Amino acid sequence: MKASNIDKDCCSTEKVSAAAAQTDQHQGHRHGRNGEELHSDDDGHNHGAEESGSWLSHWPLLTALAIVVVMMVLEYGFDTTFNTSIQLLIFVPAYLLAGYNVLEMAFRKALRLDFFNEFFLMSVATIGAFAIGSFSEGVAVMVFYSIGEWFQDSAVNNAKRSIKALLDIRPDTVDVIRAGKIQTVAPAAVGIGETIQIKPGEKVALDGELLSDRATFNTAALTGESKPDNKSKGETVLAGMINLNQVSEVRVRAAFKDSKLSKILEMVQDATARKSQTQLFISRFAKVYTPIVFLLAVLLVALPYFFVADYVFKDWLYRGLVFLVISCPCALVVSIPLGYFGGIGLASKNGILFKGSNFLDVMTKVNAVVMDKTGTLTKGVFEVQKVVGNNFEEKELVLLAAAIESKSTHPIALAIVRYAGDVLNGLKIENVEEVSGHGLKGIINGKTVLAGNTKLLQKHGITYDSAIDNEADTIVALAVEGSYAGYITIADEIKEDAKQAIADMHGLNILTVMLSGDKQSVVDKVAGLLGIDQAFGNLLPEDKVSRTAALKKEGKHIAFVGDGVNDAPVVALADAGIAMGGLGSDATIETADIVIQNDQPSKIVTAIKIGKLTRNIVWQNIILAMGVKIIVLILGAGGVATLWEAVIADVGVALLAILNAVRIQQMKL
Numbered sequence: 001m002k003a004s005n006i007d008k009d010c011c012s013t014e015k016v017s018a019a020a021a022q023t024d025q026h027q028g029h030r031h032g033r034n035g036e037e038l039h040s041d042d043d044g045h046n047h048g049a050e051e052s053g054s055w056l057s058h059w060p061l062l063t064a065l066a067i068v069v070v071m072m073v074l075e076y077g078f079d080t081t082f083n084t085s086i087q088l089l090i091f092v093p094a095y096l097l098a099g100y101n102v103l104e105m106a107f108r109k110a111l112r113l114d115f116f117n118e119f120f121l122m123s124v125a126t127i128g129a130f131a132i133g134s135f136s137e138g139v140a141v142m143v144f145y146s147i148g149e150w151f152q153d154s155a156v157n158n159a160k161r162s163i164k165a166l167l168d169i170r171p172d173t174v175d176v177i178r179a180g181k182i183q184t185v186a187p188a189a190v191g192i193g194e195t196i197q198i199k200p201g202e203k204v205a206l207d208g209e210l211l212s213d214r215a216t217f218n219t220a221a222l223t224g225e226s227k228p229d230n231k232s233k234g235e236t237v238l239a240g241m242i243n244l245n246q247v248s249e250v251r252v253r254a255a256f257k258d259s260k261l262s263k264i265l266e267m268v269q270d271a272t273a274r275k276s277q278t279q280l281f282i283s284r285f286a287k288v289y290t291p292i293v294f295l296l297a298v299l300l301v302a303l304p305y306f307f308v309a310d311y312v313f314k315d316w317l318y319r320g321l322v323f324l325v326i327s328c329p330c331a332l333v334v335s336i337p338l339g340y341f342g343g344i345g346l347a348s349k350n351g352i353l354f355k356g357s358n359f360l361d362v363m364t365k366v367n368a369v370v371m372d373k374t375g376t377l378t379k380g381v382f383e384v385q386k387v388v389g390n391n392f393e394e395k396e397l398v399l400l401a402a403a404i405e406s407k408s409t410h411p412i413a414l415a416i417v418r419y420a421g422d423v424l425n426g427l428k429i430e431n432v433e434e435v436s437g438h439g440l441k442g443i444i445n446g447k448t449v450l451a452g453n454t455k456l457l458q459k460h461g462i463t464y465d466s467a468i469d470n471e472a473d474t475i476v477a478l479a480v481e482g483s484y485a486g487y488i489t490i491a492d493e494i495k496e497d498a499k500q501a502i503a504d505m506h507g508l509n510i511l512t513v514m515l516s517g518d519k520q521s522v523v524d525k526v527a528g529l530l531g532i533d534q535a536f537g538n539l540l541p542e543d544k545v546s547r548t549a550a551l552k553k554e555g556k557h558i559a560f561v562g563d564g565v566n567d568a569p570v571v572a573l574a575d576a577g578i579a580m581g582g583l584g585s586d587a588t589i590e591t592a593d594i595v596i597q598n599d600q601p602s603k604i605v606t607a608i609k610i611g612k613l614t615r616n617i618v619w620q621n622i623i624l625a626m627g628v629k630i631i632v633l634i635l636g637a638g639g640v641a642t643l644w645e646a647v648i649a650d651v652g653v654a655l656l657a658i659l660n661a662v663r664i665q666q667m668k669l
Contacts, residue, residue: 072136075136095138132317140644213232215230323636360614407440451476454468501601514536517540562578624656
């Protein structure tokens, strides 16, 4: 890797997010979660931003390698040696070809009184080797160190390219129908309510509602699932989906910057900037570790003078140089961020978005999963089962319910509106407001209408039919002008993978809890079918918060999974808040730490497994790097290890750690 493209963080992959952000032409400057702009360092280098290019672009390094190889063959194969002057004429140019950028960076950092970094460390070690006449070893240290940096650079650039590939999901243009004619414009220029046309094989550019009778889409970019998704007229189509079989028309429901895909890209870019506790520890460790090894190297050279009878300065200086080379912390500082980035990438491929590598660590500690019911464990695709009026005809009751529910995006509301059909034209709908955890209140044609659960009626002192309490399905009770008007029953369907997801959680010794605002009878029915440990119904948002807080007091590490806007407070309270991204409200998705794009409960277990897999690989790298370094440091201090062994051990460990980290993204779960 070019040294001028590395800071003392050794090209840590959180800088990749800044590089990726520069490729986003639609959103201008990207900003971190605290509002700070992501930018290059004070040297003006955008780490990881440059492509490593073809191997020919590294001709100076390859030339230096060739010189080292030829000289070794001559020395060890043909027993040919050269005097000091000739060796200097050969090795000095090779050294400068391999290490010019490292020397330059070391000098620039030294001007800022920053001496405790890998560049200064390598410069001191190799110049010291020349000073004691170990020319070939000095050049070899710089050559192999630079080769290691080259491979590290490639690993970081691959991570950056994966973000660029994700950014490329969004089309640059879209066909919009205006005045009966098709115009090709930028997606950002399309307004809400306009109709766009998507040809077979094209990507959908904006979120909207399907106007065509039916269409089939590839949703892999959003959900990680390659199975085609069949859509019918009126269903939601999201940006990033690929139209598979016929020309389709979509009415735009969200601006380009507000599309689900745009929010996903923001999450992925922000994720690499949020470090895990392990990363933060390693960063702090490296800042303390490097000056300590410098001091130990100096002491290793100086102290024996007072205790060793046959002290030879050249021999102990050589040991000190070995000590400096092997102590380079690059393997840790590069491979660990790459490991976490790999975990985030693997999760993205599986339709799971971690908003930061710190949440990968959190998921490894989860021992209780608390879930909402509707939209989380059930499909949220409701169908009206029964309409029971009280002095109201069925048609009139459905009309009033559909009118007020038309102002809500909740799945139950959508089911009632769908059941009513196109009958709302001419109705005057005013002042509709949500009563959190209860339902809706509004004015329909001058009459005050309430629609929600029985708690809503109780809150307004309205007496209702006790038969409601015996219904096993979800109910929507209605009142008009302060009088009970009847109720509608709605049935939901349990998701196909919900039961297996609960079983898998139990297999990991995880407590499963369901919290729902629905009736206890409905909650008990679903909990019984799925085998959930604890289930609580009739809960308001504040009740969900108190139940979750009680579990935390018991010492539980909690992941809460929900999809509704009233789930946002408890999502924020949990150790890990998980949102169902397909049906989930924007508020919950924004608050959540993790987003499941395809709404499958089984992905909760997948997220836990990815967290544990990432942690295992990160700790493998830590143990490998520290173990080898400690062994070779001891050997070097004892005069057993040479500079050759030191550089091979250092570069070899770094490459093994990087390859181990990169393989995360290729793993199958």
